[in-house]
Amino acid sequence: MATPMIQLSERAVARVRELLGKEQLPPTAGLRLAVQGGGCSGLSYAVRFDSQPATRDKVFEFEGVRVFVDPKSLIYLAGTVLDYKNELMQSGFVFENPHAGKGCGCGASFSA
Secondary structure (H helix, E strand, O other), X not given: OOOOOEEEOHHHHHHHHHHXXXXXXXXXXXXXXXXXXXXXXXXXXXXXXXXXXXXXXXXXXXXXXXXXXOHHHHHHHOOEXXXXXXXXOOXXXXXXXXXXXXXOOOOOEEXX
C-alpha cells in the first residue's frame, strides 16, 4: 500500500480523537488541514473540525480519524507529517512539511 500524501503521528491521532470526543459533531466529521495566505512569510496553516468533507476534498483516514484537505492546500501539504507536541512551555500540533522553505520568527507562517 502506498504511503498517504499526508501522515499523522500516533500522538496527533490520539489528540484529534480526544478533541473530537469533546465536540458535538456527526460521525462524518473530521479534521480539516489547510494552507492559506497570511503571516510574515506568506502562508499559514489552518486547523479546524468540519462536520463533513467538501465535494473536492481529499479524505485521509488514520485509525478512524478522518482528515480533509482541499486540492489547493494539498499542493503545499503533500508529504507533511502532522505531529502533536506536549512540552513544558507549549503544546500543540506541529507540521513537519518538506515544502516549507523558510519560516518566520514567530513560527506561525512559512514560504514554499
